[in-house]
Amino acid sequence: MANGAILGWLTDRKNKKVEIYRQNQDVEILDNPSTVSGEDVLPGCVLDLTDVW
Template sequence: MVELRSKTDSLSTLQEKMGEYIENGARLGWLIDAQNCQVKIYRSTSKTVEILEQPDTLSGEDILPDFLLSLNRIWP
């Protein structure tokens, strides 16, 4: 699951939504927050949300092997 925060989106609302996706069976979720140059990674295997500061790419991990998402055009 991927959520890209727009200028009008509430971060707390998107974080709640990502939690719901994981609770309902999503195994991996990325909340891309270009405003704060962060990506929050949600995993079904962990209660902890990993926060990356302006990463170049995101990996699909074991959910989407060999998948890489380039974020070069996202960051200001």
């Protein structure tokens, strides 16, 4: 975020969690999500996590 990123995902395969980082917002932590989206930053981008877990 300090380098100008607008959206970031940090995946934790072992614990099946995703941390979502957004500019000027608190980190959102999802437990075992099946997908994460690119929101308005990458419209239409959806990462399917079912193969990751």
